[in-house]
Amino acid sequence: MWRGTSAVAITAALDPGGRPHNAARREGAMEMVVVEQPARAPSAVSKPMLEEPPPRWAVVVLAVVVVVPFLALMATVPVAWGWGLSWLDLAIGLVAYLVAGFGVTAGFHRYFTHGAFKAVRWLRVTLAVAGSLALEGAIIQWVADHRRHHAYADREGDPHSPWRYGATVTGLAKGLLFAQCGWLFQRESTNRARFAPDLLADRDIRTVDRLFLPLAAVSVLAPPVIGGLLTWSWHGALTAFFWASLVRIALLHHVTWSINSICHVYGQRPFATRTDDHAANFWPLAIISFGESWHNSHHADPTCARHGVLPGQLDSSARFIWLLEKAGWVFDVRWPQPQRFEARRATK
């Protein structure tokens, strides 16, 4: 099923000179195009695709972080039926979902991975911290994985393509599961030195990256502390832990991961993407994913700050970035350029 990719060089993450693409942007290298492996391989690109795999204990921790919140998500209906859901738990959960969610979509994804805008230092650190609260992994690994995904979308080398096991019904069912979260358990680490050298060179970001475990603990423990204090009861702490920690984490996990699975199989493809790249716009996830499910548009123009570029396509991450720009904390935003998207209109 997989096509060989030995001749395909990384493109979306690094330009052929091996620099982060936002550096290339500044110098006017506008296009994200597939290029053949250059004769003289530049330093970052010549590094292997993978680095040392994580230790086995990390897989056990990962399993707990993925499975326990998911079980809570599965239990929401009986719990809501039996004990209800208080407005307070809903409010704490919503705020936590918004903070971690925008941290991932506007922060980890559009800013750190794709350089869709620039931000003042305190906001850069804040976005890195907020995204870490989603418990989707430490920032530098997250960005390296995602840049690798764009460089090899739906071909060999993509860390989480749902087409991995072929286009048959069983192959796709297996592939969707793999793209959803099976890939996390591969014990395969994308080489950060190759795919995220810009973040490795940034002291602030290295610090946030190192603090991932304490930040994860804050994300899990803050809701029950707040719920317990506001209701002055253990019961309030427990229900806040269930709804605003476990259920909120699982929901954001699976919404984010659905972009990797569903949005590479089902939906509309108004814009042309690279051969083999199946990225599609899947409207039912637009609101809950903060606009990330306009994934075909995103793969057609990865550095664009807005993914919902067509009329009526809600994109709250783009609105969030717009508000930050109005406040003066964000600048050089790469808003959609109609002629770029027109040039990418799918012909069929």
Ligand SMILES: [Zn+2]
């Ligand atoms: Zn994708």
Ligand SMILES: [Zn+2]
């Ligand atoms: Zn992306």
